[in-house]
Amino acid sequence: MQFLIYILVYPFLWIVSILPFRLLYAISDLLYILIFRVFGYRKKVVKENLRLVFPNKSKEEINLITKKFYHHLCDMMVEAIKSLSISEEEMKSRYKFTNIEEIHKLEQQNKSIVLMCAHYGSWEWIFILQKHINHKGYAVYKRLANPYFDRLIKKIRAKYNSHLITTKETIPVLIEAQKRGELTINGFVSDQSPKAGKAYHWNEFMGIKVPMHTGAEMLAKRLDMAIVFFKVKRLKRGFYETTFETITTSPKEYKNYEITDIFFKFVEKQIEEAPEYYLWTHKRWKHRNSVPAEFQ
Structure with a gap:
């Protein structure tokens, strides 16, 4: 059944991916109407989150942010599909790096990198970074349920010398890379919500105390990697700009979870x-009302 779904869906995705961007964004506009106006996909969750972290914003302001967010969400969907066929040249023209020398500087220091980011802007196209640097790229991800689509995603990333690894694979893969003397750059989307009962660290995020993922920080300390935050700015539809901020080249000098707190700031x-x-x-x-006593 999974293979049947793949062979039925993949041709459609490919056809969409080869469309020019003006038609892609026309599809995005249609998706916006369906997802936001017709089906109201997670609209309640979105507005609850916005009201929670922006208690001083008016109803009109919340509604405007909500509408802009859904437009952006639909754009990201079609941009992800475009990854199937977009050329390297076009990707480079649409996803710029303002200070790539930050990464080159760490290469000269013979430092591997933990690259921390959030679910912000566009993280889908960051893999074009591999065409500007010499570090071997790894990104920690959650394996897709459909193995055929999972293989497809890995193939797309591999075109740009970027490799997807699961959480369980991360430590053994990177230890072996270190033994081989490879410089690696390792992407972590670190703003996700861990299970409350398994969290080692709680702190405020947008004024609300929540559990925080600390895996990126702990890995950097274990393997003595530099930690870099990348900030994404959307310039206009389909065009992004990334700026790197080196948090530290010596993570072991920081107290536990201090780097994680810096990242969230x-x-x-x-x-x-x-x-x-x-x-x-x-x-x-979602875990804001279940803060353990030792973190209150």
Whole structure:
């Protein structure tokens, strides 16, 4: 059944991916009407999240951010499909890096990198970074339920020398890479919500105390990797700009979870500048009422 779904869906995705961007965004506009206006996909979750973290914003402001967010969400969907066929040249023209020298500087210091980001802007096209640097790229991801689509996603990333690994694979793969003397750059989307009962660290995110993922920080300390935050700015439809901020090249000098807290401050600043580009459909603050006593 999974293979049948794949062979039925893949040709449609491919046809959509080869359309020019003006037609892609016409599809995005149609998706917006269906997802937001007709079906109201997670609209309640989005508005609850926005009201929670922006208690001082008016109803009109919340509604405007909501509409802009759904437009952006639909754009990201079609841009992800475009990844199937987009050329390297076009990707480079649409996803720019303002200070790639930050990564080159770490290469000269012989430092592997933990690259921390949030569900903000566009994280789908970051893999074009591999065409600008010499580090071997890995990205930690959750394996797709359909093995054929999972293989397809890996193939797309591999075109740009970027490799997807699961959480369980991360430590053994990177230890072996270190033994081989490889410089690696390892992407972590680190603003997700861990299970409350398994969280080692709780702190405020957008003014609300929540559990925080600390895996990126702990890995960097274990393997002595530099930690870099990348900030994404949407310039206009289909065009993005990324700026790198090196948090530290010596993570072991920081107290446990201090780096994680710094990362979340960077994310908060991004959200406050343009909240419509954050992924509000996720229940990021769902554990806010179950803070363990030792973290209160």
